[in-house]
């Protein structure tokens with residue numbers, strides 16, 4: 089009996105949530121990496137191409153270059169802006185121009201299988217945007233095949249010189265001329281895509297494609313489509 093009551097309350101909650109969301113939401117905001125685009129391109133840039141270039145420039149073994157570069161990444165850490173800033177790293181590691189290295193990885197860009205279907209079905213009902221922590225130099229490559237779906241692409245690093253903080257999300261809302269309650273954001277980072285947008289009143293959803301610790305996370309974007317499609 090108790091189980092049934094819990095199931096019923098979940099169904100009612102889901103129904104209400106869907107009704108409320110569809111009536112108030114105007115903008116759907118997506119993180120890019122790990123949400124729309126697989127990590128393959130970023131992995132190739134940060135962990136293959138940059139160490140390979142570093143090894144050539146300094147005349148050392150690739151394995152050793154990988155260790156040095158990884159240590160340098162660790163020293164900065166993902167809570168600092170520089171972690172995401174490709175130009176910072178090219179300066180810091182004395183590698184010259186970043187463009188040829190980024191270009192050499194472009195065949196690694198790939199999208200999760202449900203993405204095109206989701207974007208084409210939500211596109212007619214909502215304004216779709218990107219809210220990413222990736223700098224534009226990399227973001228344009230990542231979004232190559234899907235950019236026409238988006239009314240606006242926001243890079244917290246390139247446009248606002250900050251991480252995806254609560255303040256970044258407020259600025260995005262201001263730029264889109266909507267209130268936080270009219271925005272859904274989805275992304276794969278618990279802090280930057282879930283806690284921070286939620287803090288300013290955005291309807292935030294965490295996507296967990298590998299199946300981690302958070303029970304309320306979405307397994308993929310199909311669930312979001314069901315919640316938001318008429």
Ligand SMILES: [Mg+2]
Pocket residue numbers: 119120121122123275276277
């Ligand atoms: Mg991400």
